[in-house]
Amino acid sequence: MSLQQQLHGQVLTPDGWVHGQIRFDQTSGRIDAIASETGDARDTAGSEYYILPGFVDLHVHGAGGKDTMEAGDAVQVIAREHARHGTTSLLATTMTAPMADIEVALRAIQPVIAQRPSGTARVLGVHLEGPYINPGKLGAQPDFAGLGSLQQVQHLHAIAPIRLITVAPEMPGHLDLVRELAATGMQVQIGHTLGTYEEGVAALENGAKGFTHLYNAMSRLDHRAPGMVGAALAHAQFSEIIPDLLHVHPGAIRAAMRAIPHLYCVTDSTAASGMPDGQYMLGRQVVHKCLGGVRLEDGTLAGSTLTMDQALRNLVSIGLSLEEASKRVSTYAADYLGLTERGRLSAGAFADLVVLDRQLNLIAVYVEGEKIDLANA
Known part of the structure; x- marks a missing residue:
């Protein structure tokens, strides 16, 4: 069974920043897509966050x-x-x-x-x-x-x-x-x-x-x-x-x-x-x-x-x-190490990512699609 996760913010891709969303599958642990958002789809709360590899x-x-x-x-x-x-x-x-x-x-x-x-x-x-x-x-x-x-x-x-x-x-x-x-x-x-x-x-x-x-x-x-x-x-x-x-x-x-x-x-x-x-x-x-x-x-x-x-x-x-x-x-x-599916956010890569606020404090961490408990891990 596929479990989809979606995050919004400023996403750092190999081609630069994308204001939008990153979607990944928690079952496969892979990124499905990164899409920009404009107009009514813009998530203003998400824009407060950076999403990095x-x-x-x-x-x-x-x-x-x-x-x-x-x-x-x-x-x-x-x-x-x-x-x-x-x-x-x-x-x-x-x-x-x-x-x-x-x-x-x-x-x-x-x-x-x-x-x-x-x-x-x-x-x-x-x-x-x-x-x-x-x-x-x-x-x-x-x-x-x-x-x-x-x-x-x-x-x-x-x-x-x-x-x-x-x-x-x-x-x-x-x-x-x-x-x-x-x-x-x-x-x-x-x-x-x-x-x-x-x-x-x-x-x-x-x-x-x-x-x-x-x-x-x-x-x-x-x-x-x-x-x-x-x-x-x-x-x-x-x-x-x-x-x-x-x-x-x-x-x-x-x-x-x-x-x-x-x-x-x-x-x-x-x-x-x-x-x-x-x-x-x-x-x-x-x-x-x-x-x-x-x-x-x-x-x-x-x-x-x-x-x-x-x-x-x-x-x-x-x-x-x-x-x-x-x-x-x-x-x-x-x-x-020749790891083409880690260290970058792109479709098909592992959903290894961090979410940071504007002061670069960690808000969330995902390892292969799994959300890490930052308080009690």
């Missing part, structure tokens, strides 16, 4: 007091908390850890990927952030970095689908690994790296497509030694960035947007997201939430408490149009 977050460690590495029901709790903030699809992101811990985490993630629990964001797969990183640039990752192999990654992929993997290409054998992984269709990106500009360019030439949390945990840009940041700014088409205005200065965000055509936003969120100040876990590390940030004991930034609705507002606050900001929190991330 649901947010797509490719770097999510936790929320609601839960961390992806905990296993159990952690990922379901995380996906429910992020849905309350407009994220309609995400990648569950692991931490560098002993291989046995990663396997346990992936086994717990797999059922949530296979069948989306009601009230949650769609978990598209796994972002394996390590352990194939440089031990000299761990950031907030535990000290379990190691060298990777295609066989080992394929073993993990058989447990739960890995859609994205972070690799430090300067480590022994890792340039070959980048090439081998890219040949399988896996999206490889550069991160937690001390690599040079030249090593970054070589990784891109061998199949890497993006960068993990640009600027953070990578060799910096200097005019005589451009580093990995320089490689990204000079050559990348895609890259993550964390727009909490704490990890990266607004000026550096804007510079990256001018250089990287499809720069997209991630939260790099932790268990502390949506929770009060206090002590939480990030993989095997204890982290502390205070004054809007999350840090290790030594003060190192350790992920964030950012949600994607706040990311959108932050982008607008630094001067982006709402249309441009929407692409950075939805469309470009979907494009990066």
Whole structure:
């Protein structure tokens, strides 16, 4: 039985804004049509609202007091908390850890990927952030970095689908690994790296497509030694960035947007997201939430408490149009994974959408046509 839903407002489509209605089928979870309204059909109340594509977050460690590495029901709790903030699809992101811990985490993630629990964001797969990183640039990752192999990654992929993997290409054998992984269709990106500009360019030439949390945990840009940041700014088409205005200065965000055509936003969120100040876990590390940030004991930034609705507002606050900001929190991330039916509002696409008021506060969220309970999800 088909259950039709109809919303009115300013609808952001791939061709621009449409004042009108968006109709979708709650049974199929797909958009049926977007139609403009004029004259007597104009819905004046609806004109107070913006209807945007649901947010797509490719770097999510936790929320609601839960961390992806905990296993159990952690990922379901995380996906429910992020849905309350407009994220309609995400990648569950692991931490560098002993291989046995990663396997346990992936086994717990797999059922949530296979069948989306009601009230949650769609978990598209796994972002394996390590352990194939440089031990000299761990950031907030535990000290379990190691060298990777295609066989080992394929073993993990058989447990739960890995859609994205972070690799430090300067480590022994890792340039070959980048090439081998890219040949399988896996999206490889550069991160937690001390690599040079030249090593970054070589990784891109061998199949890497993006960068993990640009600027953070990578060799910096200097005019005589451009580093990995320089490689990204000079050559990348895609890259993550964390727009909490704490990890990266607004000026550096804007510079990256001018250089990287499809720069997209991630939260790099932790268990502390949506929770009060206090002590939480990030993989095997204890982290502390205070004054809007999350840090290790030594003060190192350790992920964030950012949600994607706040990311959108932050982008607008630094001067982006709402249309441009929407692409950075939805469309470009979907494009990066080749998801043509998410991150945009058009007939036939999934009914993943958010409704916001004029102050960009969330009014409603729909995941594949299902309305999310924002208060008690």
